[in-house]
Amino acid sequence: MSFLERLRATPATVDYLLWPGDFSLDAYSHVEDVVLASGEALEEVAKCGAGGTFFLCGDGGDERPVLYADSEGGAALMAVGLEEAVGLLLALPWWRDCRRLTEEESAAAAEDYLADEPDLLADRDAAAAAIGLEVPTVAEALGRLREAVFGLGPSYVLLNAAEGNAYEPLFRA
Numbered sequence: 001m002s003f004l005e006r007l008r009a010t011p012a013t014v015d016y017l018l019w020p021g022d023f024s025l026d027a028y029s030h031v032e033d034v035v036l037a038s039g040e041a042l043e044e045v046a047k048c049g050a051g052g053t054f055f056l057c058g059d060g061g062d063e064r065p066v067l068y069a070d071s072e073g074g075a076a077l078m079a080v081g082l083e084e085a086v087g088l089l090l091a092l093p094w095w096r097d098c099r100r101l102t103e104e105e106s107a108a109a110a111e112d113y114l115a116d117e118p119d120l121l122a123d124r125d126a127a128a129a130a131i132g133l134e135v136p137t138v139a140e141a142l143g144r145l146r147e148a149v150f151g152l153g154p155s156y157v158l159l160n161a162a163e164g165n166a167y168e169p170l171f172r173a
Contacts, residue, residue: 032160035161050071066078101149
């Protein structure tokens with residue numbers, strides 16, 4: 001069974017990923033047609049509530065790189081593999097609020113989330129246990145995200161298919 005199939009079969013994790021992870025496995029199309037500059041395949045795997053899309057890049061299974069594209073023309077490679085992406089969402093559901101990928105940004109965002117949802121960490125731990133994942137620490141998750149964004153990310157440039165314009169990077173060094 002693939003990781004995606006295991007994930008779909010785990011309601012506690014699917015619910016947590018839906019909120020606060022903002023990662024919905026309900027399929028619908030991205031706001032516009034997009035392609036990778038490299039010509040590699042893109043497969044929509046999940047959506048966010050603001051119209052963004054999570055894509056698996058290239059050919060293969062769940063181990064493919066995961067690219068996120070927002071509805072405003074920004075994109076970033078976020079993980080190498082769907083399992084790593086889900087681990088990131090468990091550790092840092094506020095990852096998009098960390099534009100410079102710092103622990104200070106993460107702490108500020110976490111404070112906001114926890115003020116609204118005091119059971120968030122317990123719910124996260126239950127969701128992780130249900131799928132059999134170990135939640136990375138904030139430092140580990142930010143490090144992996146930084147490595148994906150700045151290490152491999154430049155090889156995954158997303159283009160508007162009709163106009164050929166590149167999406168803007170979501171993160172800055």
